[in-house]
Structure formats: structure tokens, C-alpha cells
Amino acid sequence: MGHANAANLGRLLTQTARRVPGSIALVWGARAWSWAALDARVDRLAVALRDLGVGKGDRVLVHSRNTNAMFETMWACFKAGAVWVPTNFRLTPAEVTYLATSSRAVVMIRDAGFAGHAAAVRAASPHLRAVVAVGDAGPGEQDYETLLAGAVPPPPDHEAAVGYDDPCWFFYTSGTTGRPKAAVLTHGHMAFVVTNHLADLMPGTTEHDASLVVAPLSHGAGIHALAQVARGARSVLLAGEKFDPAEAWALVEEHRVSNMFTVPTILTALVRDPAVDRHDHASLRHVIYAGAPMYDADQQEALAKLGPCLVQYFGLGEVTGNITVLRPDQHVPDNAGSCGAPRTGMEVAILGEDGTRLPPDRIGEICVRGPAVFAGYFENDAANAKAFAGGWFHTGDLGRMDARGFLFITGRASDMFISGGSNVYPREAEEAILTHPAVAECAMVGMPHPKWGEAGIACVVPRPGMAVEEAAVLAHLRDRIARYKQPLRVVVWDALPKSGYGKVPKNLVKARLEAEGVGF
Structure with a gap:
């Protein structure tokens, strides 16, 4: 161009x-x-x-x-x-x-x-x-x-x-x-992104639609808002900076909101709030979540409450959100754990450490190319050289693609740890822990271990009014995932540390464990 x-x-x-x-x-x-x-x-x-x-x-x-x-x-x-x-x-x-x-x-x-x-x-x-x-x-x-x-x-x-x-x-x-x-x-590149969002995330959006803004406009929600403006759909902001599920549901009903962009932690909070049953939310067609994978148990809960309107996408700021999409009709058991297939006009590949494309179902780095990839980092040649090595944008996320082209994220490269010589991806244990009826949230990190090099510590938050103990979580996992993937310790917290975007950064989890002297 x-x-x-x-x-x-x-x-x-x-x-x-x-x-x-x-x-x-x-x-x-x-x-x-x-x-x-x-x-x-x-x-x-x-x-x-x-x-x-x-x-x-x-x-x-x-x-x-x-x-x-x-x-x-x-x-x-x-x-x-x-x-x-x-x-x-x-x-x-x-x-x-x-x-x-x-x-x-x-x-x-x-x-x-x-x-x-x-x-x-x-x-x-x-x-x-x-x-x-x-x-x-x-x-x-x-x-x-x-x-x-x-x-x-x-x-x-x-x-x-x-x-x-x-x-x-x-x-x-x-x-x-x-x-x-x-x-x-x-x-130029944002014109493609807006078009792609409208095609893949919320097809059919017009001036008769309304969009609820629950995340900061400074990032993904701002990109989402561009698409609303392009089509003439109204954007509805929450009144205050504090996220209030009851207010959100009242606005959904009042404005007949048809789409919203959110992150899994916020979506789960919305679904679990009693206000969801007090307000009419039948207008929702595209409840879009991104920013982090959503655990299967939480997905099922949201689908049961809201019906088939969940849209998942995987993207980074550097690809302006446009890597994969999982449509409402694709939220089916066959695709459990998948963040969807490549976005229209984009190409996704799993690359090995030598930069070659890996066959289906092999784990490697998720890399992407196409018109939604950004122009580069401002005045940062070293970061650009690394990010664009071999003509692909390197996400730093690990995953695998099946033969159909559906992507499964196994974690950030930085989240993986090696325990007793085996690669451990915390997401697998987190998914299993979240099937425990008393667990609301969970994050597992690898911490230094004298024998295994590193081992997992799972931090869990109980559901309101319920108690959960280390022994119960470990017993729950016994037959669900391989022994080497299980945490050696489980700590119970009242909340997980979250970033300004509602994600749970593993470095914050590690920092709190260190501060509290939790280790092996």
C-alpha cells in the first residue's frame, strides 16, 4: 500500500x-x-x-x-x-x-x-x-x-x-x-479492523442497535465503539467508574441493548448477579468476550442464563483484536476450550521454535499475519525485530490448531512452567479446579521447588457463602488430570489480584504468594 x-x-x-x-x-x-x-x-x-x-x-x-x-x-x-x-x-x-x-x-x-x-x-x-x-x-x-x-x-x-x-x-x-x-x-489498518469486527463479531448491526460499554474505552472497548459509530448504533456508558452489574442489566433492558464487549471475569460477574433475573435481556444478540480465555464451566453458566449469544474472540492490541472468533452457534461441546477459527482475511499459524509451521494438534507459538496487524511499536526497533521475525507477528501465546483450523490456547509462553522435566500449562489445572462446585475463581502459577524445579500453587476463591479447602480441591483433581499437571499446594483467597482490565496477571499472583511467604 x-x-x-x-x-x-x-x-x-x-x-x-x-x-x-x-x-x-x-x-x-x-x-x-x-x-x-x-x-x-x-x-x-x-x-x-x-x-x-x-x-x-x-x-x-x-x-x-x-x-x-x-x-x-x-x-x-x-x-x-x-x-x-x-x-x-x-x-x-x-x-x-x-x-x-x-x-x-x-x-x-x-x-x-x-x-x-x-x-x-x-x-x-x-x-x-x-x-x-x-x-x-x-x-x-x-x-x-x-x-x-x-x-x-x-x-x-x-x-x-x-x-x-x-x-x-x-x-x-x-x-x-x-x-x-x-x-x-x-x-488504513483500522478501516479493515472496523469492517472485520462488523463482519465477524456483530453482523447485522445498524442504527437500530445499542451497545453497552462496560470496559475502558482506552483499549478493546474503544475499538468496539468504532464499529458502533460506523453503523450508527448507540453506545451506552455506565454512569460511574465502578462496575455495577445491577446498573448494567437495567441499561440492557432500558436501551434494548443488542451487543456488548466484555472480558470473562466481568461476564461471569454479570451472569451471577441476581439482577440478571430482574431485567429483560432478550435483546442481546452478541455478548462478546475477549482479553482472556473463558473457562468452560463459566461459559456453560453464561449460556444457560443468556441463551446462544456468546461471541468469543482472541486478539491482542497488536493485532487489534482480530485473530480468531467463535460465533454463538459455535459454542458447542465439539469446540470446548477453543477460541475459534481465524478472522476473515487473517491467517493464523502455529510455529515451532525454528519458525516452521507445525502440523495440527502440535503445541507451538501462535503467530498471525494479515491486514489487522499493527504497523509496529513506536520507535522500538528491537521489539519490532523480535515481534515480526520471519514475516509473522508473534503473539507470545502458546497453542495448537486442530485440522479444521480451530485454535486452542494453552497459555502464555511466560505462564508455562517446567515441573520434573514436564511442561505444565496452568490453564488445564484451572479448568479442572473450576468444575468444583464451591470454587468461583482460580489461578495457578509455577513456583520454585527444591525437588521438581518448579511446581504449581493454585489460588482459589470460594463462591459466596461456601467454603473450600486444599484437601477437597486436590481430591477433586485426582482423577481429572495427570498427576504432574496438578498443583502441589492450594491456597484460598477472598479475591484474585486483577489488572485494570479485569485480567488476572500471573506476575501479580506470584508477587502476592511471595509476599505472603507461600512456597515450597
Whole structure:
């Protein structure tokens, strides 16, 4: 493609606002915005950014909870030809400062309550020209609404001219090792991703649909929202930053929500909340979960409660979510444990350590190529050389594909441990432990062992009102999986450590075990 011209991704909003101007675009708490109103606000913000000196390719850092402003900043950056650099709002000031300086952001837009984050960024970043605050601007900061009100609305078709390879979004990956890296997403590649999401995850989406946003817009939920805007479906935000299943189910009923993007831990919390039975959720057609594999027992529970509407996909920020999909009709026993088949237009292969393709059912590294693969990590040649070795993007995940092309993830390369010379993939033990009726959540990690090199410790969380003990879990596993795959110890916790995205990072589990002196 080289430097071929591309549609500015911001045109998705422009086109929808022209087609269905009076329809509802966004709902947040008691407020709602039509497509025409949202587009007009975005246009003013794009002008305001240009007035602040933001040029084509400049980075704009946005530190915000899910709000209308968070939504607006994405589209304004796209239209201005700038690069949207959203952060996970749970990050500390020091972490956000690293993102600001490594991206060389020229403007920071922050949500109310994050003055400390902005102060830290201002102190450390020589490139920053302005800080815009939503609601509580202090000295040296500009007020978001004042800025919008003062901007002169632009003429029609003011969107910046862009090339296929021009960046529009720095998607910071949490990364299992070292500092977060900016995955560069481009206007051209994102047009494919949006099309692919609509084709494979939620076919048939139109302006008659509604989407519930339960995850941070800074990451996967933001990509999901792009597809809603492209089709004119309304996005419904939760009122507060704390996830409340009862509120979520009330919104599903009120807005006849047809799709939502979530992660397995959140989906399981929704399914187990008593509110699920108090509200009509028959409108749900595509309940999409990704970000981590969902255990079979939890899947069955969700299917029993919600009906055949579960859509699983496997993807990383670097492939913008587009690796495999398991449709609702594919959630059948034959596919138990699978995260689905390759996404339309994408190729997935299991590669051995020498880079050659492995035959069906052999475990190796999951690698992928196709138009959804990102442009590379920003200014990180070493990481790019490793990630793109041999012409494939290397996910760092291990898995196998069956003869039909269905993928089964066995774990992250970094999760696997070697016990007594055998490779142990914690997921197998976790799946088995979760079939115990008293266990709600589970994570197993390999810890140093004097005899075996490493051995498994399983951390389990009991279901509310139930008790579970080490002996009972070990007895439950005895005939279910091979001895070498079983944990040697089981600890009972009231909760598992979770990342800002609701995942359970194994390094956090290990750190807590070490802190509590649990080992062999």
C-alpha cells in the first residue's frame, strides 16, 4: 500500500451524523447526545486542538474514565489527523508520565480529579504545550467546555487528508515484561479492523442497535465503539467508574441493548448477579468476550442464563483484536476450550521454535499475519525485530490448531512452567479446579521447588457463602488430570489480584504468594 491515500477514520462519525442526525449516538447517565450534536462537539474540539498547535501526526494524551469527553477526544484526534493516546485511567501519575514522555504528547486532556496526574506530566514533559481539564481546571490548565464553546465550527469536510499508513492511535499494551509499548494503529489498518469486527463479531448491526460499554474505552472497548459509530448504533456508558452489574442489566433492558464487549471475569460477574433475573435481556444478540480465555464451566453458566449469544474472540492490541472468533452457534461441546477459527482475511499459524509451521494438534507459538496487524511499536526497533521475525507477528501465546483450523490456547509462553522435566500449562489445572462446585475463581502459577524445579500453587476463591479447602480441591483433581499437571499446594483467597482490565496477571499472583511467604 505504501503511502496510498486512505479515508480519515473520523469520516465514520461524519457520515453517520449526516445519515441519521437525530438518532441517539451516546448515552451517559441522565444525558444523551444525538449524532448531529456529538459530531458538532467533535468538530469544535478538532478545531480547538488545531488552535492549540496540534498538527498532523502529533500525539494527544487522554487520561479519562469512560465519559462523553473521552468518546469525543478519540474522534476529534482522528479528524484533526492527530494521534489519540489514551491511558488506562487507573494508572498512577508516574505511569502516565512515562506514556506522555515516550509518546512525546503535545497536549494532555484529563478527566476531573486527575490534577495530580497532569502536574506530574507537566513537570516531566518538554513537549507538552497545554493541559485541558474536564470540569476542574486549575492554574495553567484550560477548561474543556470553554475551549469547545470558543472554537469556530469548521466548514464541512475539514477532516485532515491521511495516508493508509498514517497513525491515528497509540494503543499502549500492558505487556508482561518491562515498560508498556505503544502499538501504532493507522487509519488504513483500522478501516479493515472496523469492517472485520462488523463482519465477524456483530453482523447485522445498524442504527437500530445499542451497545453497552462496560470496559475502558482506552483499549478493546474503544475499538468496539468504532464499529458502533460506523453503523450508527448507540453506545451506552455506565454512569460511574465502578462496575455495577445491577446498573448494567437495567441499561440492557432500558436501551434494548443488542451487543456488548466484555472480558470473562466481568461476564461471569454479570451472569451471577441476581439482577440478571430482574431485567429483560432478550435483546442481546452478541455478548462478546475477549482479553482472556473463558473457562468452560463459566461459559456453560453464561449460556444457560443468556441463551446462544456468546461471541468469543482472541486478539491482542497488536493485532487489534482480530485473530480468531467463535460465533454463538459455535459454542458447542465439539469446540470446548477453543477460541475459534481465524478472522476473515487473517491467517493464523502455529510455529515451532525454528519458525516452521507445525502440523495440527502440535503445541507451538501462535503467530498471525494479515491486514489487522499493527504497523509496529513506536520507535522500538528491537521489539519490532523480535515481534515480526520471519514475516509473522508473534503473539507470545502458546497453542495448537486442530485440522479444521480451530485454535486452542494453552497459555502464555511466560505462564508455562517446567515441573520434573514436564511442561505444565496452568490453564488445564484451572479448568479442572473450576468444575468444583464451591470454587468461583482460580489461578495457578509455577513456583520454585527444591525437588521438581518448579511446581504449581493454585489460588482459589470460594463462591459466596461456601467454603473450600486444599484437601477437597486436590481430591477433586485426582482423577481429572495427570498427576504432574496438578498443583502441589492450594491456597484460598477472598479475591484474585486483577489488572485494570479485569485480567488476572500471573506476575501479580506470584508477587502476592511471595509476599505472603507461600512456597515450597
